[in-house]
Amino acid sequence: MTGKGGVGKTCHAIATALGAATHGHRVFLLSADPAHSLGDALGRRVGGRPVALAPDVVAREVSVLEELDRSWSEIQRWLRELLRDETDALLAEELLVFPGLEELVALRAVREVEETGDFDVCVVDCAPTGATLRMLRFPDALRIFMENFFDLERRGARLLRPLMERVHAAGVIPREEFFDAFERLYRDVEDVRQILMDGDRTTARLVVNPARVVVEETRRSFAYLSLYGVATDAVVVNRLLPAEAAGGYLARWAERERVELDSIEASFPIPQFRAPLYPRELRGIEDLARLARDVFGDRDPAAVFTHSRPIRLRKRAGRTCLEVDLPGISKQEIDVVTRGSDLVVQVRNASRWIALPASVAGRPIRRARLHDGVLEVEFG
Amino acid sequence: MRVVLYTGKGGVGKTTTAAATAVHAARSGRSTLVASADSAHSLGDVLERRLGPRPSRVAPNLDALEVDTPAETQRHWGAVRDYLISLFRYQGIEEVVAEELALLPGAEEITTLLAVEAYAREGGYDFVVVDCAPTDSALRLLTLPEVARGAFRVLLRVQRALASVVTPLARNLIPVPLPESEVFRDAENLLFRKLRGLRDFASDRNSSVRLVLTPERMAIDEALRAHTDLALFELPCDAVVMNRLLPEAAAEEDFFREWVRLQVERLAEVEELFAPLPVLTAPLQDDEVTGLDRLAQHADRLFGTVEPDAVLSTAPRIRFEAEDGGYRMEVPLPHGGSRQLDVAKIDGDLVITTGTRRRCLPLPRRIAHLELSRANLRDQSLVVHFTAAVGAS
Numbered sequence: 121m122t123g124k125g126g127v128g129k130t131c132h133a134i135a136t137a138l139g140a141a142t143h144g145h146r147v148f149l150l151s152a153d154p155a156h157s158l159g160d161a162l163g164r165r166v167g168g169r170p171v172a173l174a175p176d177v178v179a180r181e182v183s184v185l186e187e188l189d190r191s192w193s194e195i196q197r198w199l200r201e202l203l204r205d206e207t208d209a210l211l212a213e214e215l216l217v218f219p220g221l222e223e224l225v226a227l228r229a230v231r232e233v234e235e236t237g238d239f240d241v242c243v244v245d246c247a248p249t250g251a252t253l254r255m256l257r258f259p260d261a262l263r264i265f266m267e268n269f270f271d272l273e274r275r276g277a278r279l280l281r282p283l284m285e286r287v288h289a290a291g292v293i294p295r296e297e298f299f300d301a302f303e304r305l306y307r308d309v310e311d312v313r314q315i316l317m318d319g320d321r322t323t324a325r326l327v328v329n330p331a332r333v334v335v336e337e338t339r340r341s342f343a344y345l346s347l348y349g350v351a352t353d354a355v356v357v358n359r360l361l362p363a364e365a366a367g368g369y370l371a372r373w374a375e376r377e378r379v380e381l382d383s384i385e386a387s388f389p390i391p392q393f394r395a396p397l398y399p400r401e402l403r404g405i406e407d408l409a410r411l412a413r414d415v416f417g418d419r420d421p422a423a424v425f426t427h428s429r430p431i432r433l434r435k436r437a438g439r440t441c442l443e444v445d446l447p448g449i450s451k452q453e454i455d456v457v458t459r460g461s462d463l464v465v466q467v468r469n470a471s472r473w474i475a476l477p478a479s480v481a482g483r484p485i486r487r488a489r490l491h492d493g494v495l496e497v498e499f500g
Numbered sequence: 501m502r503v504v505l506y507t508g509k510g511g512v513g514k515t516t517t518a519a520a521t522a523v524h525a526a527r528s529g530r531s532t533l534v535a536s537a538d539s540a541h542s543l544g545d546v547l548e549r550r551l552g553p554r555p556s557r558v559a560p561n562l563d564a565l566e567v568d569t570p571a572e573t574q575r576h577w578g579a580v581r582d583y584l585i586s587l588f589r590y591q592g593i594e595e596v597v598a599e600e601l602a603l604l605p606g607a608e609e610i611t612t613l614l615a616v617e618a619y620a621r622e623g624g625y626d627f628v629v630v631d632c633a634p635t636d637s638a639l640r641l642l643t644l645p646e647v648a649r650g651a652f653r654v655l656l657r658v659q660r661a662l663a664s665v666v667t668p669l670a671r672n673l674i675p676v677p678l679p680e681s682e683v684f685r686d687a688e689n690l691l692f693r694k695l696r697g698l699r700d701f702a703s704d705r706n707s708s709v710r711l712v713l714t715p716e717r718m719a720i721d722e723a724l725r726a727h728t729d730l731a732l733f734e735l736p737c738d739a740v741v742m743n744r745l746l747p748e749a750a751a752e753e754d755f756f757r758e759w760v761r762l763q764v765e766r767l768a769e770v771e772e773l774f775a776p777l778p779v780l781t782a783p784l785q786d787d788e789v790t791g792l793d794r795l796a797q798h799a800d801r802l803f804g805t806v807e808p809d810a811v812l813s814t815a816p817r818i819r820f821e822a823e824d825g826g827y828r829m830e831v832p833l834p835h836g837g838s839r840q841l842d843v844a845k846i847d848g849d850l851v852i853t854t855g856t857r858r859r860c861l862p863l864p865r866r867i868a869h870l871e872l873s874r875a876n877l878r879d880q881s882l883v884v885h886f887t888a889a890v891g892a893s
Contacts, residue, residue: 124510124511124540125509125510125511125634126509126510126511126512126634126719127510127511130718154856155509155634155722155725156856157718157721157722159721160717160718160721160722161718163717167840183855183856184856248510248634249540250539250540329511332545333542333545334511337540362755364753364754364755365753365755365756368749368750368753369746369747369749369750369753369786370750370786371786372786372787373786373787376787376788399755399756399757399758399759400758400759400762401716401717401759401762403717
């Protein structure tokens with residue numbers, strides 16, 4: 121679940137998890153938003169360790185500081201050694217509380233849920249869209265780093281270690297365990313990437329309010345998610361003014377809502393679910409289970425409501441063509457270029473490095489065009 | 501120059517509040533700048549003007565801008581990036597790949613703040629209002645100058661170490677010169693000078709953060725945590741804005757009866773929880789609050805007779821006091837008990853960890869060699885006692 125801040129992502133993530141459990145799934149609910157609010161919405165404490173919320177629903181908030189203490193010992197140790205001569209050894213930890221690492225920790229947490237084999241469904245309450253997109257971007261950055269940099273580093277370290285030991289400066293050279301830890305991390309993130317980009321298993325759900333600013337931003341997010349290879353299978357329109365609240369003081373707001381609903385209809389060619397503004401605040405399991413029933417009725421919230429592959433290869437008149445769904449984006453906002461064996465697609469401020477299959481890697485772009493919200497790149 | 505930064509949970513009305521504050525101040529004669537530091541800009545929508553990345557005049561005494569983060573990143577970060585790129589290139593990495601790698605996490609937050617600070621100083625304004633991103637990003641933005649100073653030192657040292665490993669190898673592979681050690685020193689100096697400036701900008705006596713919230717549980721809970729974290733990093737908070745209170749006119753409708761009852765309760769709760777911070781209130785208007793006139797009206801309801809650029813309360817500071825055989829340190833930490841709290845003395849630093857944030861406070865020399873004997877929470881403060889090490893006195 122993602123969307124602009126304050127639209128109701130967390131409540132809908134919990135509702136989705138509770139609803140899925142009533143359909144017989146074993147559900148893990150994961151908060152990947154550094155500003156965790158699962159606990160606030162439930163009125164109980166949820167922390168870094170999994171807690172049972174309801175039969176077949178387990179929840180957890182990913183904490184960077186806790187993860188750090190739990191599973192980063194190798195990398196931490198190296199950084200500490202590097203700083204041994206300093207009084208401020210704790211700086212090493214601060215480095216790891218740095219933004220990019222939060223995303224990484226969240227990605228790993230998804231992998232861990234998969235690894236247990238105990239769950240059928242994982243619902244992720246993501247950070248607001250901007251941070252979520254950064255999270256999706258992370259695997260690419262890491263891959264580029266690994267492909268271009270890592271082996272050189274490792275070989276360099278192996279060669280120089282004995283030398284540096286002789287001059288008592290071995291601390292500056294990472295140990296083999298560090299490289300192992302790093303490689304493990306890379307494999308984990310690659311695994312998560314595979315999970316995220318598999319449109320038959322993983323889909324994004326966008327939560328939106330019928331307000332102009334929110335709809336605008338969500339429309340762009342829809343395209344960005346697709347650019348990162350994540351299929352969006354449904355949109356949830358949250359906090360619609362019900363008829364009994366739409367005639368009085370808020371009549372003008374209700375009018376604006378109708379305009380935005382039309383705009384949502386036109387911008388999101390995917391199934392739409394709706395939730396009203398309730399006469400009181402929703403909080404706790406019972407309220408949110410009711411929200412799930414109101415939104416999904418008898419349908420299984422864990423179903424994949426739209427099957428799509430936002431990035432795909434297609435043969436066209438004997439030529440290989442890469443297609444990327446970019447709904448609602450105009451031609452002027454897109455830039456396409458090849459870099460080595462990657463295709464770099466830039467949409468406004470977001471860029472994605474797409475690893476090309478061997479059959480077209482390194483070939484020049486013959487033609488690129490935007491047709492009906494689909495970017496088509498043909499290789500020579 | 502007076503600076504007010506607005507933050508709060510997503511969707512509570514930060515942008516409207518920031519714009520209203522600025523319009524109000526400008527109309528009463530202060531030369532005012534309102535800047536949007538949230539990458540999902542909506543300040544232009546609220547002011548009904550097309551805004552650029554540099555200050556542009558929107559009304560007498562009032563300039564506005566929306567930070568263009570990618571461009572500012574290039575402008576302020578360029579030197580550091582160029583250096584990192586050159587470093588990566590020495591290591592045999594293709595330029596475009598190096599560019600990708602040099603997009604350090606956190607760089608965007610820092611350059612956003614740098615841009616606001618630079619434009620604010622250049623323009624010589626009396627009053628600068630900043631519309632920040634939602635709480636977590638804003639906290640990251642505001643605490644980064646301090647955290648980053650530490651982190652960059654580590655990062656640069658890591659880079660230096662890696663360069664010492666790889667450069668000799670790369671030199672054999674490709675004919676490039678060695679990165680001089682001065683390069684590292686320059687980058688460090690540059691970073692630290694700028695970061696120190698930013699830290700001063702955010703924690704200056706004339707700067708305050710105002711927390712915007714609505715009478716909803718989740719918005720209040722998030723504001724409470726933000727209040728703790730801001731205090732931890734000594735970023736002064738001078739008021740709370742309770743936004744979107746249903747007015748009388750709506751209270752009579754059946755549908756809103758429970759909401760109205762709840763908001764009376766919540767307002768009292770917020771006043772108590774955040775005391776002594778003043779709580780300013782604003783109603784949910786019957787239509788979108790956009791355009792200068794509606795913003796000015798909204799500000800009238802919000803501020804009444806209060807001056808929008810006044811420092812509405814002063815935050816307590818960290819204090820030290822001598823006590824029997826040692827020292828007592830008091831760190832203001834409102835609502836510190838609501839989350840897990842860890843306190844440790846490591847070398848010369850006091851390390852405080854709230855749920856998600858950690859601060860290393862360097863201790864004064866007099867205390868640095870003492871031992872932490874006790875720490876407890878008392879009245880919105882963390883009280884830490886230091887005594888001479890056993891057997892050392």
